[in-house]
Amino acid sequence: MATAFQELEQRWAEIADIQNGLGILGWDQEVMMPRGGVTARSRTMATLHGLIHERKTDPAMVGLVRRLSRKGTKLTPRQRRAVALARKAVDKAANVPADLARKIALAESSGVESWRAARQQGDFSLFADELARMVDLKRELARVRSKRGKVYDALLDDFEPGATMADIDPLLNELKTFTQKLLKRVVNSGVEIDVSPLVGRFDVEAQRGFARSVVLAMGIDLDRGRMDLSTHPFCGGVGPGDVRMTGRYDPSDMRGGLFGVIHEAGHGLYEQGLDPRRAGTPIGGAISMAIHESQSRLWENNVGRSRPFWKYWLPRLRRAHPQLKGVNLEKMWRAVNCITPSMIRVEADELTYNLHIVLRYEIERDLIEGRIEVRDLPDRWNGAMVDLLGVEPANAAEGVLQDIHWASGLFGYFPTYSIGNLYAAQIMEAARKGIRGLDRRIEQGDLLPLRDWLKTQIHGHDQVFDAAKTVRRVTGKPLSTDAFRRHITRKVKAIYG
Amino acid sequence: MATAFQELEQRWAEIADIQNGLGILGWDQEVMMPRGGVTARSRTMATLHGLIHERKTDPAMVGLVRRLSRKGTKLTPRQRRAVALARKAVDKAANVPADLARKIALAESSGVESWRAARQQGDFSLFADELARMVDLKRELARVRSKRGKVYDALLDDFEPGATMADIDPLLNELKTFTQKLLKRVVNSGVEIDVSPLVGRFDVEAQRGFARSVVLAMGIDLDRGRMDLSTHPFCGGVGPGDVRMTGRYDPSDMRGGLFGVIHEAGHGLYEQGLDPRRAGTPIGGAISMAIHESQSRLWENNVGRSRPFWKYWLPRLRRAHPQLKGVNLEKMWRAVNCITPSMIRVEADELTYNLHIVLRYEIERDLIEGRIEVRDLPDRWNGAMVDLLGVEPANAAEGVLQDIHWASGLFGYFPTYSIGNLYAAQIMEAARKGIRGLDRRIEQGDLLPLRDWLKTQIHGHDQVFDAAKTVRRVTGKPLSTDAFRRHITRKVKAIYG
Numbered sequence: 001m002a003t004a005f006q007e008l009e010q011r012w013a014e015i016a017d018i019q020n021g022l023g024i025l026g027w028d029q030e031v032m033m034p035r036g037g038v039t040a041r042s043r044t045m046a047t048l049h050g051l052i053h054e055r056k057t058d059p060a061m062v063g064l065v066r067r068l069s070r071k072g073t074k075l076t077p078r079q080r081r082a083v084a085l086a087r088k089a090v091d092k093a094a095n096v097p098a099d100l101a102r103k104i105a106l107a108e109s110s111g112v113e114s115w116r117a118a119r120q121q122g123d124f125s126l127f128a129d130e131l132a133r134m135v136d137l138k139r140e141l142a143r144v145r146s147k148r149g150k151v152y153d154a155l156l157d158d159f160e161p162g163a164t165m166a167d168i169d170p171l172l173n174e175l176k177t178f179t180q181k182l183l184k185r186v187v188n189s190g191v192e193i194d195v196s197p198l199v200g201r202f203d204v205e206a207q208r209g210f211a212r213s214v215v216l217a218m219g220i221d222l223d224r225g226r227m228d229l230s231t232h233p234f235c236g237g238v239g240p241g242d243v244r245m246t247g248r249y250d251p252s253d254m255r256g257g258l259f260g261v262i263h264e265a266g267h268g269l270y271e272q273g274l275d276p277r278r279a280g281t282p283i284g285g286a287i288s289m290a291i292h293e294s295q296s297r298l299w300e301n302n303v304g305r306s307r308p309f310w311k312y313w314l315p316r317l318r319r320a321h322p323q324l325k326g327v328n329l330e331k332m333w334r335a336v337n338c339i340t341p342s343m344i345r346v347e348a349d350e351l352t353y354n355l356h357i358v359l360r361y362e363i364e365r366d367l368i369e370g371r372i373e374v375r376d377l378p379d380r381w382n383g384a385m386v387d388l389l390g391v392e393p394a395n396a397a398e399g400v401l402q403d404i405h406w407a408s409g410l411f412g413y414f415p416t417y418s419i420g421n422l423y424a425a426q427i428m429e430a431a432r433k434g435i436r437g438l439d440r441r442i443e444q445g446d447l448l449p450l451r452d453w454l455k456t457q458i459h460g461h462d463q464v465f466d467a468a469k470t471v472r473r474v475t476g477k478p479l480s481t482d483a484f485r486r487h488i489t490r491k492v493k494a495i496y497g
Numbered sequence: 498m499a500t501a502f503q504e505l506e507q508r509w510a511e512i513a514d515i516q517n518g519l520g521i522l523g524w525d526q527e528v529m530m531p532r533g534g535v536t537a538r539s540r541t542m543a544t545l546h547g548l549i550h551e552r553k554t555d556p557a558m559v560g561l562v563r564r565l566s567r568k569g570t571k572l573t574p575r576q577r578r579a580v581a582l583a584r585k586a587v588d589k590a591a592n593v594p595a596d597l598a599r600k601i602a603l604a605e606s607s608g609v610e611s612w613r614a615a616r617q618q619g620d621f622s623l624f625a626d627e628l629a630r631m632v633d634l635k636r637e638l639a640r641v642r643s644k645r646g647k648v649y650d651a652l653l654d655d656f657e658p659g660a661t662m663a664d665i666d667p668l669l670n671e672l673k674t675f676t677q678k679l680l681k682r683v684v685n686s687g688v689e690i691d692v693s694p695l696v697g698r699f700d701v702e703a704q705r706g707f708a709r710s711v712v713l714a715m716g717i718d719l720d721r722g723r724m725d726l727s728t729h730p731f732c733g734g735v736g737p738g739d740v741r742m743t744g745r746y747d748p749s750d751m752r753g754g755l756f757g758v759i760h761e762a763g764h765g766l767y768e769q770g771l772d773p774r775r776a777g778t779p780i781g782g783a784i785s786m787a788i789h790e791s792q793s794r795l796w797e798n799n800v801g802r803s804r805p806f807w808k809y810w811l812p813r814l815r816r817a818h819p820q821l822k823g824v825n826l827e828k829m830w831r832a833v834n835c836i837t838p839s840m841i842r843v844e845a846d847e848l849t850y851n852l853h854i855v856l857r858y859e860i861e862r863d864l865i866e867g868r869i870e871v872r873d874l875p876d877r878w879n880g881a882m883v884d885l886l887g888v889e890p891a892n893a894a895e896g897v898l899q900d901i902h903w904a905s906g907l908f909g910y911f912p913t914y915s916i917g918n919l920y921a922a923q924i925m926e927a928a929r930k931g932i933r934g935l936d937r938r939i940e941q942g943d944l945l946p947l948r949d950w951l952k953t954q955i956h957g958h959d960q961v962f963d964a965a966k967t968v969r970r971v972t973g974k975p976l977s978t979d980a981f982r983r984h985i986t987r988k989v990k991a992i993y994g
Contacts, residue, residue, distance in 0.1 A: 017544035020537050021518055028521055032529070036721030037739030040517050040776065044735075047514035051548060224533030238541075242534030279537065 005079055008064055008086060009281055015055050016280035020238040022048050027236040027244045031228045046105070053101070056093035065090045078283065078464060085463055086282035088161070092145070100140060107134045108409040115407030122395035124378050131406060132374040135367055138411050142368060152368045155412035159289040160419065162466055165365060168415050174481045175418060176358045180388065182351060182492050186339045187390070189496040193338035197327045198254045206320040207249045211261040214313065218299065219451035220245070220265050224272055233260040235296075239271030239286075240279065254321075255336070256347075259300050266299030267292060269451055273459025287458075288467045289413065293420025294427055295454065301350045301421070302428040302487065303442065303450070305336050312445035334495055341389040343398040350421075351488055355388040357418040360403070364411050423471060425484035427458070430475040502576055505561055505583060506778055512552050513777035517735040519545050524733040524741045528725045543602070550598070553590035562587045575780065575961060582960055583779035585658070589642070597637060604631045605906040612904030619892035621875050628903060629871040632864055635908050639865060649865045652909035656786040657916065659963055662862060665912050671978045672915060673855045676848060677885065679989050683836045683848070684887070686993040690835035694824045695751045703817040704746045708758040711810065715796065716948035717742070717762050721769055730757040732793075736768030736783075737776065751818075752833070753844075756797050763796030764789060766948055770956025784955075785964045786910065790917025791924055792951065798847045798918070799925040799984065800939065800947070802833050809942035831992055838886040840895040847918075848985055852885040854915040857900070861908050920968060922981035924955070927972040 022045060029041050055061065065087040068075070075083065111134050118127035142151035153164045212227065220227075225243035237244035245264040249257035270292055278284035286292045303309050310332050317332075318324045327335075339349045345356040363380055366372045372380060381400040386392050393399030405413055432438050434457070435449050442450070457474045471479050519542060526538050552558065562584040565572070572580065608631050615624035639648035650661045709724065717724075722740035734741035742761040746754035767789055775781035783789045800806050807829050814829075815821045824832075836846045842853040860877055863869045869877060878897040883889050890896030902910055929935050931954070932946050939947070954971045968976050 013540070014544055017537075017541045018548075021522060021541045021545060024525055024538075024541075025518060025521055028525060032723065034720055034722055034739055036718070036737075037735060039773075040514075040735045040738055041521075043510070043777070044514045044518045044521075047511055048518060051515075221533070223531055225531055226529065238534060238537045240533075241537055242531055276536075280540070 004064060004068055005075065005083070008068060008083065011055065011058075011061055011064070012086060012282050013280040015052055016284070018048050018052050018055070020280075022052075023236055023238045024242075030230045030232070030234065030236075031244075031246060042109070049105075053093055056090050062090055062094050081464060082281060082283040089282070092158075096141065096144060100137065100144065104137050104141065104409060107137055111407040111409065112404065115401065115404065119397050119401040122397040122401070124396040124400055127401065127407070128374055128377075131377075134406065134409060135374055135411075138409065139368055139370065150369065152365050152412065155368060156415070157412070159410075159413050159416050160467065161288055162468065163288075163290075163415075163419070168361070168419065171422065171479070171481055172358050172361055172415065172418060175354050175422070175484070176388070178481070178485055178489075179351060179354050179358075182489065183339070183341065183355070183389075186351070186492060186496045187341070191496045193334050193495070194331065195335050195338050197324055197332050197335045199252065200323070202251060202254050202321050204249045204251050204257075207254060207257050208247070210317055210320040211247060211249075211258055213316065214258070214304075215245075215261060215265040215268075217445060218262070218265050218269060218447050220268050221272055225268060227261070233264050235264045235267035235271065237271070240274040240276050243268045243271040259304055259336075262304045263296040263300040266296035269299070269454065270295040270459050273451075273455035274462055275460050278462045283463050285463060287463055287465070287470055289416035290419035290423055291458070291467050291470060293416055294423030295458070297421050297424040298428055298454075302424055303447070305333075305350060306439075306442065307333050308439040308442040310336070311443045337491060337495055339492070339496070341391050343385070343391060343393050344402055351492065352389060354418045354421060357414055359384045359388055360405075360414040361418070364406070364414060368411055419479070422479055422481055422484050423467075425487045426471065426475045426477070426479060426482075427454075428487070429483045430457075501561060501565055502572065502580070505565060505580065508552065508555075508558055508561070509583060509779050510777040512549055513781070515545050515549050515552070517777075519549075520733055520735045521739075527727045527729070527731065527733075528741075528743055539606070546602075550590055553587050559587055559591050578961060579778060579780040586779070589655075593638065593641060597634065597641065601634050601638065601906060604634055608904040608906065609901065612898065612901065616894050616898040619894040619898070621893040621897055624898065624904070625871055625874075628874075631903065631906060632871055632908075635906065636865055636867065647866065649862050649909065652865060653912070654909070656907075656910050656913050657964065658785055659965065660785075660787070660912075660916070665858070665916065668919065668976070668978055669855050669858055669912065669915060672851050672919070672981070673885070675978070675982055675986075676851050676855075679848060679986065680836070680838065680852070680886075683989060683993045684838070688993045690831050690992070691828065692832045692835050694821055694829050694832045696749065697820070699748060699751050699818050701746045701748050704751060704754050705744070707814055707817040708744060708746075708755055710813065711755070711801075712742075712758060712762040712765075714942060715759070715762050715766060715944050717765050718769055722765060724758070730761050732761045732764035732768065734768070737771040737773050740765045740768040756801055756833075759801040760793040760797040763793035766796070766951065767792040767956050770948075770952035771959055772957050775959045780960050782960060784960055784962070784967055786913035787916035787920055788955070788964050788967060790913055791920030792955070794918050795921040795925055795951075799921055800944070802830075802847060803936075803939065804830050805936040805939040807833070808940045834988060834992055836989070836993070838888050840882070840888060840890050841899055848989065849886060851915045851918060854911055856881045856885055857902075857911040858915070861903070861911060865908055916976070919976055919978055919981050920964075922984045923968065923972050923974070923976065923979075924951075925984070926980045927954075 025041065025045055025048070029037075029045075033041060065083060067073070068083045069087050107130070111130050114130040115127050118124060138155060139151060142154040145157075146154035150165050156163055156165070156168070215227065216222070224241050225237065225245065228244065228246050229248060230246035231248065233246050233248050235243065235245045245261070245268045247257055247261040247264065270286060274284065274286070307329065310329055314327070314329055314332050318327070337350065339351045341352050342348055345353065345360075348356050359381070363372070363377065363384070367374070367377075377400050378396060382392055385399065405411075431450060431453055435441070435453050438450060441447075458470060461470070465473060468478065471477070475483075522538065522542055522545070526534075526542075530538060562580060564570070565580045566584050604627070608627050611627040612624050615621060635652060636648060639651040642654075643651035647662050653660055653662070653665070712724065713719070721738050722734065722742065725741065725743050726745060727743035728745060730743050730745050732740065732742045742758070742765045744754055744758040744761065767783060771781065771783070804826065807826055811824070811826055811829050815824070834847065836848045838849050839845055842850065842857075845853050856878070860869070860874065860881070864871070864874075874897050875893060879889055882896070902908075928947060928950055932938070932950050935947060938944075955967060958967070962970060965975065968974070972980075
């Protein structure tokens with residue numbers, strides 16, 4: 001069967017080439033494109049997406065993956081895995097009626113427009129009809145795909161292959177419960193953290209230079225990537241040879257810039273750590289969104305907000321910003337770990353962040369499963385904010401309209417953020433066991449042992465193993481909330497008593 | 498027939514979308530891409546080129562353009578022109594045997610590699626076999642395409658649609674003859690031009706800032722374009738909404754940076770001046786390479802090396818580079834118009850540049866027509882340099898190996914540079930008649946009347962008219978060497994007596 005498998009690889013390489021083109025065009029759109037390029041770019045990207053869909057649903061491709069999937073086909077285990085991944089992608093493309101796919105594509109682009117307008121006005125009603133249409137289309141898509149079981153699972157699978165509500169519900173429930181308990185402890189402690197080391201006036205070029213040193217110390221290879229500026233930081237491009245990270249620096253608040261860049265560099269290391277020999281094959285690329293997010297979160301939170309990290313980097317940050325002269329390690333460590341319930345997910349601290357996610361997960365799950373409707377959203381959102389975080393949005397812009405995800409059709413994406421946090425803590429515990437004196441190395445500014453360990457354990461395997469197998473291979477256990485609970489409880493106790 | 502024509506437009510739009518993607522990917526490759534991106538990028542660009550070829554040679558497309566080309570088909574004149582353009586492109590793609598197309602693509606990429614190595618060593622023999630293979634392939638391609646007539650014409654047509662050796666030979670012969678006469682006059686005059694206003698030490702940021710002011714004054718809209726740095730300046734991207742110009746600044750010589758940017762902005766104005774309503778249709782886009790080059794040359798030479806231009810810009814250049822305090826208008830104008838026979842085409846002045854082109858044209862024409870062979874090239878080149886310019890290359894790197902064109906398969910391209918110069922002078926004469934007080938406006942720094950006139954006369958018509966019709970419409974006459982001769986003779990007399 002070597003020939004049929006080779007044909008699959010050839011066909012897949014062409015799809016990957018187009019996908020890589022989209023990676024650069026998407027980056028350019030956010031980072032470089034002048035305003036006048038919008039129309040041509042949208043057309044080009046839609047056409048390239050269409051070509052990928054055409055290639056995946058080509059009867060020859062569909063026949064090929066079906067033939068290769070048959071029992072008795074002589075394939076190595078890796079080839080079998082590649083065929084399974086290809087077949088899943090092909091089936092996903094082939095099973096969606098063209099008319100539904102077109103309607104969804106249209107709803108996604110008009111959804112973002114109308115969301116933007118509504119958010120600017122702080123008026124959910126301007127977006128409600130559009131969102132309701134989107135939800136109907138996504139429900140239909142999910143129903144088409146899920147032959148049995150829960151429809152939400154069909155959407156979740158786009159971001160977290162193989163994950164189901166049955167897996168996620170208990171994890172996020174546990175996470176919610178102990179986070180709320182810890183948050184109560186924080187709020188009742190009366191401890192006030194001084195964030196003045198991070199909030200004030202900070203030269204933007206100095207911030208950029210410092211962030212760059214950290215990223216280089218993490219082992220990002222700028223011969224195989226770039227760092228640029230963009231309104232919304234992200235990591236894109238074409239892994240592993242051309243990985244593009246962006247950042248954004250606020251002169252009055254250092255947090256978003258520094259931790260944003262560390263976060264994106266965590267994603268970047270994953271992409272740069274993929275095996276170039278598998279690039280463009282069905283088994284090449286990252287495992288799932290949550291595993292990707294675990295890499296960014298591990299660097300941002302488990303490393304970047306740790307004492308050993310700041311032991312090395314604080315003196316360097318002081319040189320970049322001389323006004324920090326009087327700030328000692330303890331003060332800086334507390335400042336970067338300040339916990340405050342707030343309205344906006346992307347500004348949330350390491351603890352309350354997960355409550356923002358639980359809120360969104362429960363709402364989108366119930367919405368897709370038909371237990372609530374779009375008109376119920378603002379009340380449900382505001383009620384949940386009060387329940388979970390004890391704060392109430394003054395308007396929809398700082399409430400239900402704050403994220404672009406639903407407007408652009410991303411249902412099933414949100415939970416991967418928190419699942420990523422859980423993976424991150426569990427993987428970091430394993431790294432501490434796997435790397436002798438890891439914290440001492442971090443204290444010395446030597447971040448490469450951790451990068452190399454992550455590459456050997458995770459990045460370099462591409463999609464040979466799925467998320468569940470990966471976490472068991474790397475940590476010896478299935479995913480649980482234990483490691484994250486230990487990590488965050490230790491921190492909260494140390495800072496808030 | 499409205500439906501069939503609409504179908505053609507739809508199919509064409511998809512091809513244009515892919516082409517636009519390539520425009521951005523090509524720009525990114527030169528300006529942004531990290532080294533590690535080479536492999537994936539080459540693959541992606543080859544795949545997208547393949548998709549365009551596939552789309553053009555799709556039997557449905559071939560059938561469609563043939564049907565629409567039939568006599569008696571009810572079409573407006575514009576539609577008829579669009580069909581003719583589409584048919585020509587489709588036939589070109591469809592008539593080349595796939596095997597030959599593949600061999601040429603391979604030869605182009607390996608040709609550039611081997612040319613680079615040979616140039617570095619200054620050793621033509623390292624490149625001769627590869628070039629001979631390329632010439633054979635191009636001869637074959639030309640033979641396949643040219644049913645009757647000269648084979649070189651078939652290659653020329655890729656860059657200058659409709660032009661033939663029969664048109665070009667007399668023009669370039671005349672150009673050669675009077676240029677040689679003028680050059681003799683320059684050399685015998687004994688006049689030495691002081692180029693010190695342009696050669697010395699010039700702050701690169703100040704150079705960049707000045708070039709930017711000039712480009713903005715020319716009317717380049719940076720909401721529909723970008724200016725960046727690259728090793729080899731070019732104008733790319735996606736016209737008319739997203740036009741990307743690059744420049745390169747040398748701290749010891751101001752000429753390449755400034756005139757390079759004006760040149761690329763001339764191309765950029767053409768692209769920005771195209772009618773956005775025609776973007777992505779068969780009739781959309783620039784007419785020919787020579788017409789494109791006429792726009793860059795007109796701004797670079799006929800405007801940028803003119804007295805009225807420097808009357809306005811010299812005081813501003815003095816502010817950017819205070820060491821130019823003592824330089825007056827006459828001195829600057831002479832400096833930017835200094836004529837010196839030299840080895841390298843891209844560094845040549847306005848007069849001798851055309852001799853470099855004549856040399857290349859005659860060689861490539863004779864090569865493709867089979868009158869000489871690759872082994873004859875170095876002798877022929879060096880002999881022609883002595884004949885035409887009175888200088889002899891010390892090695893192949895500053896001789897026959899200096900340009901990338903032949904290595905990358907561009908035969909038929911060179912003459913468009915000089916034809917562009919002829920168009921530029923003829924169009925500039927027409928502009929002086931068409932715009933009241935044009936030189937006075939230029940003296941006042943007001944370059945927009947010229948931009949607007951060029952847009953109305955040329956840019957905004959896309960490919961509605963071909964090059965020959967365009968020059969007749971705009972200047973009232975067919976292309977000749979007269980205007981260029983008048984222009985350059987006046988200048989040479991004024992400076993060299």
